[in-house]
Amino acid sequence: MQIEDPIAIHMRSFVSRYVEAHRVEAQGVRAELDQLGSLLNDAVARLSASFETMCLLSAGLQRVEAQADDSAPFEKLQGRLNEAATALQFHDIATQILAQSLKRIELIEQMTGSLRHLPDGSLDDLTKELVFSTTRGSNPVTQSRMTVGAVELF
Amino acid sequence: MQKTILAVDDSPSIRKMVQFILKQDGYDVIEAVDGQDGLEKAMACKADLVLTDQNMPRKDGLALIQSLRALPQYRSVPILMLTTESSDEMKAKGRAAGATGWLVKPFDPKRLLDVVRKVIL
Numbered sequence: 310m311q312i313e314d315p316i317a318i319h320m321r322s323f324v325s326r327y328v329e330a331h332r333v334e335a336q337g338v339r340a341e342l343d344q345l346g347s348l349l350n351d352a353v354a355r356l357s358a359s360f361e362t363m364c365l366l367s368a369g370l371q372r373v374e375a376q377a378d379d380s381a382p383f384e385k386l387q388g389r390l391n392e393a394a395t396a397l398q399f400h401d402i403a404t405q406i407l408a409q410s411l412k413r414i415e416l417i418e419q420m421t422g423s424l425r426h427l428p429d430g431s432l433d434d435l436t437k438e439l440v441f442s443t444t445r446g447s448n449p450v451t452q453s454r455m456t457v458g459a460v461e462l463f
Numbered sequence: 464m465q466k467t468i469l470a471v472d473d474s475p476s477i478r479k480m481v482q483f484i485l486k487q488d489g490y491d492v493i494e495a496v497d498g499q500d501g502l503e504k505a506m507a508c509k510a511d512l513v514l515t516d517q518n519m520p521r522k523d524g525l526a527l528i529q530s531l532r533a534l535p536q537y538r539s540v541p542i543l544m545l546t547t548e549s550s551d552e553m554k555a556k557g558r559a560a561g562a563t564g565w566l567v568k569p570f571d572p573k574r575l576l577d578v579v580r581k582v583i584l
Contacts, residue, residue: 353476364483391572394480398569401474402547405518449518450547458549458567460578463558 471501498522
């Protein structure tokens with residue numbers, strides 16, 4: 310009968326507690342990201358509805374001003390709508406960052422999940438099991454502010 | 464004659480913005496929710512320009528461009544990438560796939576219109 314290394318037993322116990330703590334935290338982060346996504350979708354739906362109304366009002370204003378021969382208020386409103394059209398793109402950008410964060414959480418869960426059932430054996434066996442490879446997903450978003458992006462024609 | 468633009472993006476807010484901006488300038492805009500939908504709609508109509516996102520479910524932007532360039536009717540139609548991706552590597556891939564240009568989000572409505580007017584046939 311093989312006598313197990315006491316350090317390996319201790320390490321297995323430590324890793325087990327560590328994994329459980331990670332699992333709980335990852336679950337919490339996932340729930341918060343989901344909550345953030347819901348809030349974001351709700352806010353953008355409301356902003357988009359307001360935006361559409363403003364677009365309709367803008368078209369009406371343009372017709373009125375054409376008769377009054379004064380296009381200044383319309384141009385001002387149109388300028389603001391253009392700014393809103395740029396700013397509202399934060400939804401797409403933020404959604405992609407959220408999706409990337411969820412992928413990372415999934416990866417952490419996989420990594421910790423693989424540590425849940427550590428093999429019996431020597432410290433060497435345990436160490437081998439703990440050295441696992443990870444693949445990192447790259448974030449498709451580099452923007453950190455809502456400044457206008459570059460344009461390149463090939 | 465009114466020009467038709469096919470806007471392919473999985474984000475409803477981006478499609479809405481693109482629609483708003485291009486319609487102001489008199490373009491007819493057809494929306495597609497991902498690359499696969501974009502390809503199907505492109506085959507059903509003859510768009511004068513295609514605007515596409517890169518990261519989308521089912522078929523991404525690069526795959527869509529490759530599929531479109533394989534169709535005789537889309538060999539010379541301008542295709543613009545409209546994406547959050549801004550790395551040189553991705554741009555090179557886009558160029559190799561047959562993209563006409565690369566616009567990084569967030570885009571400014573006026574600049575988008577300038578580019579569209581410049582490239583549309």
